[in-house]
Amino acid sequence: xxxxxxxxxxxxxxxxxxxxxxxxxxxxxxxxxxxxxxxxxxxxxxxxxxxxxxxxxxxxxxxxxxxxxxxxxxxxxxxxxxxxxxxxxxxxxxxxxxxxxxxxxxxxxxxxxxxxxxxxxxxxxxxxxxxxxxxxxxxxxxxxxxxxxxxxxxxxxxxxxxxxxxxxxxxxxxxxxxxxxxxxxxxxxxxxxxxxxxxxxxxxxxxxxxxxxxxxxxxxxxxxxxxxxxxxxxxxxxxxxxxxxxxxxxxxxxxxxxxxxxxxxxxxxxxxxxxxxxxxxxxxxxxxxxxxxxxxxx
Amino acid sequence: xxxxxxxxxxxxxxxxxxxxxxxxxxxxxxxxxxxxxxxxxxxxxxxxxxxxxxxxxxxxxxxxxxxxxxxxxxxxxxxxxxxxxxxxxxxxxxxxxxxxxxxxxxxxxxxxxxxxxxxxxxxxxxxxxxxxxxxxxxxxxxxxxxxxxxxxxxxxxxxxxxxxxxxxxxxxxxxxxxxxxxxxxxxxxxxxxxxxxxxxxxxxxxxxxxxxxxxxx
Numbered sequence: 001x002x003x004x005x006x007x008x009x010x011x012x013x014x015x016x017x018x019x020x021x022x023x024x025x026x027x028x029x030x031x032x033x034x035x036x037x038x039x040x041x042x043x044x045x046x047x048x049x050x051x052x053x054x055x056x057x058x059x060x061x062x063x064x065x066x067x068x069x070x071x072x073x074x075x076x077x078x079x080x081x082x083x084x085x086x087x088x089x090x091x092x093x094x095x096x097x098x099x100x101x102x103x104x105x106x107x108x109x110x111x112x113x114x115x116x117x118x119x120x121x122x123x124x125x126x127x128x129x130x131x132x133x134x135x136x137x138x139x140x141x142x143x144x145x146x147x148x149x150x151x152x153x154x155x156x157x158x159x160x161x162x163x164x165x166x167x168x169x170x171x172x173x174x175x176x177x178x179x180x181x182x183x184x185x186x187x188x189x190x191x192x193x194x195x196x197x198x199x200x201x202x203x204x205x206x207x208x209x210x211x212x213x214x215x216x217x218x219x220x221x222x223x224x225x226x227x228x229x230x231x232x233x234x235x236x237x238x239x240x241x242x243x244x245x246x247x248x249x250x251x252x253x254x255x256x257x258x259x260x261x262x263x264x265x266x267x268x269x270x271x272x273x274x275x276x277x278x279x280x281x282x283x284x285x286x287x288x289x290x291x292x293x294x295x296x297x298x
Numbered sequence: 299x300x301x302x303x304x305x306x307x308x309x310x311x312x313x314x315x316x317x318x319x320x321x322x323x324x325x326x327x328x329x330x331x332x333x334x335x336x337x338x339x340x341x342x343x344x345x346x347x348x349x350x351x352x353x354x355x356x357x358x359x360x361x362x363x364x365x366x367x368x369x370x371x372x373x374x375x376x377x378x379x380x381x382x383x384x385x386x387x388x389x390x391x392x393x394x395x396x397x398x399x400x401x402x403x404x405x406x407x408x409x410x411x412x413x414x415x416x417x418x419x420x421x422x423x424x425x426x427x428x429x430x431x432x433x434x435x436x437x438x439x440x441x442x443x444x445x446x447x448x449x450x451x452x453x454x455x456x457x458x459x460x461x462x463x464x465x466x467x468x469x470x471x472x473x474x475x476x477x478x479x480x481x482x483x484x485x486x487x488x489x490x491x492x493x494x495x496x497x498x499x500x501x502x503x504x505x506x507x508x509x510x511x512x513x514x515x
Contacts, residue, residue, distance in 0.1 A: 003406030010403055207387050210349065211448075212377035213404045214370075 007220065015224035018197065019232075029193055029229055033186055033280070034236020040179035041237045041276050042244055045268045047171050053263055054164050061138060063145065064155040065126040071150040076124050079148050083126055088141055091129035097122045123152060135162055183283050186233065190226045190287025191294075197225060198295045205296075219292050223285060230284020234277045241268050299325040299360065299456070299487050300346060306354030307341050307511075315341040316511040319355070323489065325455070328482040330498045331491040333508035339491035340384065342508065343458050346489070347379045348372045359456070377405055380449030380486075382459035386441055388433045394420070394444055395429040401452040419451040423477060439470035446474070450481060457481055458489045463497060471497055 019026045065083065067076055076094075083092045100122040105114045128145075132138055142156040198205070205218055249265040256263035268276070305319040316338045323329055331339050344350040345357050348364045357364045359375065367375060389397055398419055402412040420426045423443035425436075433441060442462060449457060459478065463471035475497040482488045482501075490498065495505060507515040 002408070006406055006408060203387075204389055207389060208400065208404060209373075210347070210376065210381060210383075210387065211401045211404050212373040212375075214373045217373075217404055 011220035030232035033233025037237035038240040043175040187287040194291035226284040226288025234280030301358040304355035337508040380454035380457040
């Protein structure tokens with residue numbers, strides 16, 4: 001166990017020495033990997049922000065409940081009390097038919113048309129602000145309200161919530177695809193770097209074998225090298241995304257302000273940052289493994 | 299300690315480097331392997347740490363048949379055999395100290411113990427003052443001594459050397475020969491392949507002479 005730990009410490013130190021001995025190569029390698037990773041990481045940052053914004057906006061959907069034209073005062077009061085008692089409603093507002101008529105009469109252009117009507121064509125209506133947020137729950141509420149007595153029609157303005165949801169899903173898919181493609185690129189780049197490393201360390205590998213080194217001993221520093229290079233690439237990507245976030249924060253906030261939205265760009269969430277570093281190291285390791293398997297076997 | 303039984307080695311292409319080789323080396327013995335160039339001395343030495351495998355017969359080292367050893371077991375066999383190569387195989391991007399450290403790092407010796415043992419080995423070959431030097435800065439004789447220090451630092455029970463005195467002047471060559479004798483005297487089994495048998499004559503060692511891949515004396 002102690003020997004094993006010692007071997008790992010030595011292998012890690014050796015990998016660091018090799019990285020430090022060619023600073024320019026190390027820097028360029030980290031930049032290449034970093035730029036490849038910055039694309040999906042940046043996409044993830046934007047997506048996380050957009051999702052947060054969407055959640056806030058989508059959290060105020062409305063359900064319009066229209067009564068039948070022949071619904072009496074009693075029935076309207078009955079539905080109102082049921083709506084108010086419903087566990088999932090946050091706010092219920094009655095829009096009486098007379099008020100609707102009055103408002104539309106005052107509106108430009110429609111006034112004359114409305115005047116010519118023999119009687120009030122508008123029903124009493126309720127505007128319900130639900131507590132529920134998911135499309136499924138909202139849909140269930142719509143179905144339930146539709147069954148109330150003398151309720152003619154229930155309108156759930158969830159179509160745009162669904163569209164937004166679909167759009168976010170699409171964006172998530174694109175980011176995932178991008179991450180996959182560039183992840184493969186990262187593996188390929190590490191594969192090649194490790195191949196060159198193996199070539200430059202030929203003598204050392206041969207001598208170590210003659211002195212009784214196991215395959216594991218010879219491979220270990222290369223694994224560390226791959227993982228460390230991946231990690232360095234992850235760091236570059238993280239810094240690039242951080243820089244972009246800070247640069248974009250001002251203009252994006254301004255733009256949102258013009259639309260009356262209070263919004264400021266957040267940096268990559270902690271979980272996503274951890275995922276970025278973890279994946280970068282893991283992919284580096286995978287590239288090293290493939291390269292060692294290909295170039296160090298007999 | 300080492301036993302060759304009917305050993306034959308044929309390289310691809312049909313050249314027989316060794317044929318029907320049978321001999322034994324006792325623990326603590328010192329053997330001088332002589333013979334003209336191409337007689338098979340290097341091949342014979344390479345069979346002991348399984349750098350080459352025989353095509354016939356068996357090579358027994360410490361009771362193990364090296365000819366049939368699994369690949370994964372080879373490193374552990376080699377850790378018990380110190381080797382001085384004809385071309386030395388020093389690592390030129392590492393200091394004298396780090397070169398000698400390598401076998402201990404491979405064997406997993408703790409750093410503090412290892413440092414002490416490296417210095418002890420360097421002291422034995424007279425290179426203690428040069429531990430920070432790079433191999434290119436050493437003379438031919440010093441490089442050879444460095445190779446010897448690396449071969450003995452892990453305290454192997456067997457030491458094999460292929461032409462360790464080639465390209466050295468007489469005085470240096472004598473020093474090197476004496477060094478092998480000194481290791482032999484503390485119990486290490488030594489096999490030296492050399493053209494300069496006379497260097498080892500004072501030590502009354504056993505001599506095995508090869509010609510065309512066979513033992514002739």
